[in-house]
Every structure is written in structure tokens, then in C-alpha cells.
Amino acid sequence: MFGPAGAPYFAILLNRPRPSVPGHARWRRSLVWGALLTLLAVAQGLLLMLTVSYESSRAQDQAEAVALEVASEAKRQVTRSIQDLQPLTWPAIGDIEWDVRADQLLQARRELLRLERRGASGNLLALSEGRYGPAPFTRLRRADVEPEVETACSAARRAATPAFTRSYYVPFEGGAGVEVMDLCVPLQIEGRAAGFLVATWSLPQLLESALAALPSSRHELSFIESDGSRLARAGALRGFGVYVAERIVDLPGRSLMLRADSAAGRPSLIPNLAVALVLGLSLALTALVLLLARDVRRRAQAETALAEALAFRKAMEDSLSTGLRARDLAGRITYVNPAFCAMVGFAAEDLLGTFVPPYWPQERVQEYSRRQASRLSLQPVLPESAPHEAQAAPEVVAEPIQQPVRAGREGFETEFMRRNGERFPVMIYEAPLVDGTGRHTGWMSAVLDVTEQRRVEDLARQQQERLQVSARLATVGEMASLLSHELNQPLAAIASYASACLNLVDQPDAGTPELLRDALQRVAGQAERAGRVIRSVHDFVRRRDQHQEPVSCGQLLEAVLPLVRLQARKSGTRIELMLSEPTPSVRCDRTMVEQVLMNLARNAIQSMESATPPPSRQLRIAVSQPHPRWVEFSLTDAGSGIGPDVAERLFTPFFSTRAEGMGLGLSLCRTVVEQHGGELDFESPAPGGLERQGCPGTRFRFTLPAA
Amino acid sequence: MTPLDPSLGLPVVYIVDDEDVVRDALAWLLRSRRLLSEAFDSAEAFESAALQRASEHAGGWPSAPACVLLDVRMPGLSGLALFERMVEHGWVPCVPVIFLTGHADVPTAVAAVKRGAFDFVEKPFSNNALVDRVEQALALSAQVLGQRRQRRQWDRRLADLTEREREVMLLVIEGRPNKLIADELHISVRTVEVHRARIFEKMGVKSAVELANSLRDAGREPA
Secondary structure, three states, X not given: OOOOOHHHHHHHHHOOOOOOOOHHHHHHHHHHHHHHHHHHHHHHHHHHHHHHHXXXXXXXXXXXXXXXXXXXXXXXXXXXXXXHHHHHHOOOOOHHHHHHHHHHHHHHOOOEEEEEEEEOOOOEEEEEEOOOOOOOOOOOOHHHHHHXXXXXHHHHHHHOOOXXXXXXXEEOOOOOEXXXXXXXXXXXXXXXXXXXXXXXXXXXXXXXXXXXXXOOOOEEEEXXXXXXXXXXXXXXXXXXXXOEXXXXXXXXXXXXXXXXXXXXXXXXXXXXXXXXXHHHHXXXXXXXXXXXXXXXXXXXXXXXXXXXXXXXXXXXXXXXXXXXXXEEOOOOEEEEOHHHHHHHOOOHHHHOOOOOOOOOOHXXXXXXXXHHHHHHOOXXXXXXXXXXXXHOOOOXXXXXXXXXXXXXXXXXXXXXXXXXXXEEEEEEEEEEEEOOOOOEEEEEEEEEEOHHHHHHHHHHHHHHHHHHHHHHXXXXXXXXXXXXXXXXXXXXXXXXXXXXXXXXXXXXXXXXXXXXXXXXXXXHHHHHHHHHHHHHHHHHHHHHXXXXXXXXXXXXXHHHHHHHHHHHHHHOOEEEEEEOOOOOEEEEOHHHHHHHHHHHHHXXXXXXXXXXXXXXXXXXXXXXXXXXXXXXXXXXXXXXXXXXXXXXXXXXXXXXXXXXXXXXXXXXXXXXXXXXXXXXEEEOOXXXXXXXXXXXXXXXXXXXXXX | OOOOOHHHOOOEEEEEOOOHHXXXXXXXXXXXXOOEEEEEOOHHHHHHHHHHXXXXXXXXXXXXXXXXXXXOOOOOOOHHHHHHHHHHHOOOOOOOEEEEEOHHHHHHHHHHHHOOOOEEEEOOOOHHHHXXXXXXXXXXXXXXXXXXXXXXXXXXXXXXXXXXXXXXXXXXXXXXXXXXXXXXHOOOHHHHHHHHHHHHHHHOOOOHHHHHHHHHHOOOOOO
């Protein structure tokens, strides 16, 4: 059903505004996309920043917590150790027991490296050293640090509480060493210093044991000096020095700075970036999916609209009684609608793709091809293009179609042939076919079958003629009746008088001659009256002769040709005119001669309607002047001719071969021609070679005086 | 042609036609056959003249046998319309009408004949044949006129009878003998005989049969 022309046709039909993508729209769309991407980037950056910052703060908090925990643990252990040390200060404990107890204590608390029992003056009474580590004072002598111990001990004695010394470094054999601190625990007896207990603490061990409370810490812990130098460290990992927390550990008489250094470095960007990318991509994907969904929905809507439009179009083209035909620029038929197929009687498949459509009458194919070529070569006046283009198009030769595009609106008339060979007139309105991109791809024609219209016109004309004839007849009849009445009366009177006279003669008496004379006078009077009536009629008829005037034969033909053509078109008759040069003029009663021409032409056309095949239907009207005084008109047809039996009675009034014929036409024609002093005759078969098989044709010829 | 009863008076042919030529010619023709004619140029003129004569003459119109030659087509009152009015006036059986028609008026005239016109003659007419028809019409007119006069005479005679004589006459006509009539009317036979003689005398008859026939012929049944 939909030919190749379907696609451009849709474009026309739907007439939806094409996305013509002007600059600002493109810019606007890229702006939208840019804004979307920027938003996405900003959100991703922010997310990244927040993630990193959260990670940092968490690491810092962790470090702080570890530092706090370790510091308090260290403090607690120191406090506990100090409590454990207290019994050893008692003077009541004997030396051996002290040794045992010190040994026990040193075993239990590894951070304690050495215990000394000193007297009130600081003299060493007993000494015990841990057995797990190397002896502390081998490379460094004890005496070297004695001032520190004494300072602490004096401070302890004064405050009557244990006090730590400053820390100091104890090198070991083999290069290693350990930072230690000494604790001096004063022994008070009745308010006097009775002696001291000095314990040496290994700071690394203290740190280790404190760290033992936090089994899985990912921090490096160290005691540091105020200047930042490290005294002791613990922990399996090394700190990065990024997340550092410091804590002061208050020990009796001395405080230490504890530093927790997280093993986690700065939060790295790359893994976070990857996450962000994935996130961003999924966001973009979501956006795309949404866009796609919207697009799909719109597409579905468009498809529904298209389907509706298609159904609408289908319904429209099926309901159309107007034939539609589309042709491409080469003249090939690309589309026909059902109404057109029904009109010409061919199936759409027979028509599509043909250059010379089968509905062109065979004898006119050349003419139509020429016409089509000239029409197709024209540029259509598209809304955008300048109008002068079309005006510059070449003039068309064959038919009066100079501007098909312009003429498209008013249309032109031509003749098509149905499948059964019947010719019929059509009215064609053409419009350029423009595809979606505004390119001119062909022509769309609306084709109207005007047969019915012509038929009605013909009918109206025939009725008009018949009416005129009957009006004329009525006039004739009225005149005849008037005339007969006028004549009847005197004749009847004469008859009466004559009868009366006879009666008188049959029975004569004295008065008879007088009566007879009177009666005969009356007869004469009535006879004269009848004569007057006859004379007046004659005068009336003779008066028409005064209307003769010189008329050009061209004018005569011009007056009748439109009517003749109208009739000829109905039967598809072609009319050939042969007018000799210079055009002769005749002296005649114009109206009467026009009637003669009309009559003869109509007879000729009608004689071809039944027997003659349409291609042979031709009427030749010729005017010539064979003699200086006479002009000859001849009408030659290719009709069925006139048989001898008909020829005999042809000019008899009221003789007709047609059922509806009046039988007055030819007799009137002859009367008119003879009134002008001319002659009317005919020949059948017609000389001059118009005859076809079975159609001998007839030539009617009449002469009129030349002017 | 049977001669007309001279006691009825001279017959008259009335010609009603708007054409004076026709009137004159017809009058001439009738005159050549010894017939009196009177011409009128319109239906109205004829009707008013007839009405006037009917009012002047005691025995009504026409007083003598008459017929009308009537042209169908006339200006003013047409022949057909005049015929209708004559029917209304009750003149038609007594005054027969012969229509003169043109060719086109034949159906009208045929219809008129069906309604009681005597005949129609198509123009141009064969003249003496027309006069023959005129004479037949006059004969018919005379016959109708005679019957009418006789009827009037009988009416007058019946009016002369006394009430008792009328009663006796009805029984006489039925053919009853005097004895039965006397019984019926409770009078003597003698009285019946006297009445019967009086009746016969007054009615101008000689027998009961003649009386009955005469009354039937005259179309007068004594009520």
C-alpha cells in the first residue's frame, strides 16, 4: 500500500517541526550537559574531601585515644609497682628476706631492672638485679649517676614520697642501651629518714608493658623529651609522624611525655579517587538511564502519535474520493491511493513504478509524455525559494499549462483512460512533494473524475436545447393555430354562403336572384379577407430576409465552436478546422447560419457516437471559396454514414433516424441555405479519406453567397 | 322531415357566436332553408334576452320550438358555461343545444353532449348537414314543447275535479266496478255513476281505460 514515496510523504503528513538544530539550541544543550558534569565533579570532589578529612580525624582520634590509654596504663603500672616496692622499704625485713622479695619483685615486673637498699645517708645496703636483661651498670658506672639519685632521694625525703630521677641512658655491652629512670622511695621512721629504696625502671619495658594492655594497636609509642628527642619506644610498627598525639605521664617527682604516632600515613588519594569515580560513573549512568527512559517514553509517545497519524492517514486516503498520485522527479509513479485505482480501474501494483501509466490513452501518449517532461522540468515554488525561479521556467508547448506549480492551485484538465478503454475527463491539481529535509522529490497530484460533472453539464445543455426547440415549436404551433383560425372563418363563411346559394337555386322563387347577388357579394368579401390573411403571413416571413449581413466565416465558426467542442469532448471527438486564407466572408442571416452549422456538427458528432471507436472519432470542418461568388462549408465525419434508404427521405420534414429527433433539423437547414440562395447536399461515404473500417463517414456541404 | 305542429308557433334558431361573419353566414344558410334565426354576439346577451322573454310570456320560454347553435369559444361567458346555466334554468330538453367547435375543443364538446347537449358540429362544418341537425333539434324541441303543453292541460283538468270526484277517479282508474266503489266510499251506486259521468266529461274521455292511458301518457298520476 505504501510505496517508496511513503517516507517523504510521512514528513509532509506529520508536518512535525524538524529538529533543525539552530546554534543557540545546541549551545543550550551543551550548557545543560556541562552544568550536569560540573555538578557531578563538585559533588565528587566534596565527597572525596570529606572522606579524606574523616579518615584523618579518625586516625587522629585514634592516636589520641591510644596515647591516653597507654599513658594511664603506664601510670597505673608505675603506681602498682610503687605499692609493690613499699614492703621492701621496711627496715624490719632482714637482708636475706629482702633479697628474696626483691628477686621476686624483679621477676614479676620486668620494667624494674635493679633494686637498691640504701641507708639513711644513702649508703648502699643491699642490691638486687633482674636476671632477664643485662646488668645495667656495666659500661656506665653507678657512681656517675649518683647525683641524680641523691637529688631525687633528698626530694623524696623532703616530701616523704617516692620521687623519680631524670632519665638517663644506660649503654650496654655490644652497643645497645636502654633509657632508665630511678625511683627513690624514702623510708620514714618516726619522722626521720631511715633509709631509701632505689629502683631502676627501664622506660622501654614500662612502655611495652603498658602497651600490652592494647593488644592490636597500630601505633608507635615513645617517651620523648621536651625537645622532641626520643627516650624510649615501643610498638611493632613505625609511626608516620602524621597523626601524632602526645600525653604527659605524671610520675612521682617527674613527668614524662608520651607520644603515640599512628602507623597510618596520610589518607591516600588514589583508592578514594577510584571509589569516587565508580560512584560518579554510577551516578552518570543513573542519569543516563533516566534520560534514556525519558527518551524511550517520548519515543513511545511519538510512535503512538505516528501510528495514530498513520491510521488517520489510512482512513483519510481510503475515504477520499479524490484520487491521489505521487510521482518522483523522473516521472515515475511512486504512490497512488485506492480512490485513484478505483478511478482508472488499475491495481496499485500495475501503476507503481511506471513511466508511461496505462491510464494514458494510447493515441495521446506522446503528447502526454511531452507535457509531463516539460512540467517535471520546472522548479517548484517552495516556500523558501524565490518566486522568480519558477517564472524563469520554459513555456510549455503542448497544453496551456505554463505554470504547473501556479496552475497547481487552479488545476488543469486532461483525459485519462479506464481499464476498459473508456476515456474520461479529469481535473488535476498538482503540488510539489517535499521530503523531510526540504528537498523537492516529486509531485503530488489530486485527481478528480469530472465525468459526472461533464455529464450533468451535457444533460443541462441538451435540455436547454430541447427546451429551445420546443419553445420554438410552441411558437410555430401557436402561429399555425392562429393562422388556421384566421383562415378558417372566412373559408367557413364562404362555404356557408355557397351552400345557401345552392339551396336558393334548388328552390327558386322571385326573390332568388337578389338574394343570390347578396350572398355572392358576401362570398367575395370573405375570399378577399382570407387573401389578406395569407398576404400578411407572407409579409411576415419575407421580413426576415432583411437581416442578411456580411459576416466573416471565422466569426461564424467562433460562435459555434465552443458549443460543438463541448459536445465533442463528451464523445472524445477531435475537431479539425481547415479555414482557407484569407478567411472568406459571407452574406447571410448570422443566427440562421449558425443554427445550420450547429445542426450539421451535432449530427456529425452523434453519427460517430455509436459505431466509431474513440480514436477514430474526428470531425473536419472546412471553409473554402471555390468561386468568387460562393463560399463553401463542409463538415466531414467518420460516422456510420447514410444509407440509400435514409438518404431518400433525409430532407423530409419530421423524418428522423433518432428516437428523440424532431426530424426538422436537416429540412430547416436546407430551407435556410436555400433562402440564402445556396445549396445543401451531402455525400456518403465521405470523400477525403476520413473513413475507417465500417465507418464510411458523411460529408455535408453547403454554399452561401460571398460578401 | 315531419312538418311541425303549427299550433306550437314558428320555430326559431338562436345563433350565439362572437364572430359576426359566422353569425351572418349561418343566418343566411338557415334562411335559405326557410328557417327563422336570431343571432346573439355573446352568451350574456342571449341569456338576458331569454330570461326577459320567459318573464313576459305566461307559458314560459320558449313559447315556440327553438334550438341554439352555440360557439364553444367566446370571450366573456363561454359556450360551455352558458350551457351549464341553461341546464340550471331548465331549458335544455326543450331548447336543444348544438355546439360549434374548433378542432381543439372536441373533447369539451363531447363532454357537453354527455351532459345533455343535442350535438356538436366541428368547424368547418358541412353546411346542409348542420341545417339537418338543426331541424332534428327543432323537432325534438317541438315534441318536448307539445308534451309540456299536454301535461299542463291535464293539470288544469285535474284541478277542475272536486275532492269526491278525485277519490272516485282513483278507484275508477284501478278498474273497480261502481258497486265496489260505492261500498268503499259508503255512497250509493247511483251517486258513483253520476260522479263517473262528471269525471269523464271534465277529463274529455269516453272510458275508464282512455282516462288511465291519458293520465299515464301525460305523466300525471292523480295524487
